[in-house]
Amino acid sequence: MMENKSRLSRPLVVGHRSNGRCRYDPEAKRELVEACLQPGVSVARMALAHGINANLLRKWINQYRENSSSVPPSIPATLSAFAPVLSMAVTKPVKAGQSRYVADVPKSNLKR
Secondary structure, three states: OOOOOOOOOOOOEEEEOOOOOEEEOHHHHHHHHHHHOOOOOOHHHHHHHOOOOHHHHHHHHHHHHHHOOOOOOOOOOOOOOOOOOOOOEOOOOOOOOOOOOEOOOOHHHOOO
């Protein structure tokens, strides 16, 4: 597994507002977002390693993508971690209290 920790060139938190919220250095935010856009990097792990909420880091990533036309083309704008769902068909009428499902698997995927 790839090492997800990255060292930022400057501190991420530069101060606190009067309401207690953190103030973040824009350059450090950019470095962190660009590190998260590398293949194989876990956004949640990066957020945890830098002491921020993963949802906040994902918000920064979305803002970066919206505001920057320099996102490398090798990184797709939407990464999906989900596989497509295949529907299952019922082949015969089922009696109450019973269930029967059949899944069709393409023969090219079967190993012999």
